[in-house]
Amino acid sequence: MGSSQSSGSTSGNNESSAAGPSTSLPQVLPVPxxxxxxxxxxxxxxxxxxxxxxxxxxxxxxxxxxxxxxxxxxxxxxxxxxxxxxxxxxxxxxxxxxKRRNLLKNPKAEHGMTDWRIVENGGDGWCFGELRRPHPNETVQKDFVTSYGMCRKSQLIDLKVEGYNPSFMDRFQPEIRIYDWYSPRCDCGSKYELRVELLNHKKQSLQTFAPETVYFEQWTDEKWTQITHVFQDYGPGVRYIHFIHGGKDTQFWAGRYGVRVTDSCVEINPAMDS
CATH class of the missing domain: 1.20.1280.50 (Monooxygenase)
Structure with a gap:
């Protein structure tokens, strides 16, 4: 009887061993x-x-x-x-x-004044509307319009929130490109201002681009002008970008006859242009 049990045990093990390969998962073969x-x-x-x-x-x-x-x-x-x-x-x-993209939100007035912080709202204040003249960028259909008192609006870009971690910014210092488009009315004098600041973690200014104020006389050609700037080799510590622009009319006309702005842009460009 003992011999019979031993034979049965051996047979069972063989069956289990034979069944094992049929139930195991296929292995991933190595590929060069x-x-x-x-x-x-x-x-x-x-x-x-x-x-x-x-x-x-x-x-x-x-x-x-x-x-x-x-x-x-x-x-x-x-x-x-x-x-x-x-x-x-x-x-x-x-x-x-x-992921290179415009870090400014609502740059073309498609959503009214959403995402912009009103810094100054002089005269009859900021408004937005249809273009008076076609823009070089056909996707632009609206703009922001200033009044007879100074109008300024801004956005503060948190680079870490946008996916640019501090170590990357400090080590690589990628180009920070900005541009803005502005246009006067032909029938009213006006002025345009722009200021862009690179800020540290305490929101203290490390570097600033602030070109001279642009003035337009009455009966100036009503065309769109682009202003551009590239920040390079700005050193470590940049954590925020503060974009501020605006203007006013210079003849104090009631309503909104001041400079118009649209299609503003701030982008991080790590690569060389082709």
Missing amino acids: LEILEEIFLHLPPHQVVGVCRSVCRQWREVSDSESLWRERCRREGYRPRDPSKMTKDWRLFYFLCK
């Missing part, structure tokens, strides 16, 4: 790194980070590799101004280039 990297280069970047990276150790290493993101930058034309600073930061550099 250069082939895997080429596959990842043809996938959407967020899929590489969000999905591929979690599959296995090998895929995670390729997803995090400097060579993958450096090659991705090369293929998409993103070139750093100082490649010596890019060691192990190519993925961060790539995504910040991809």
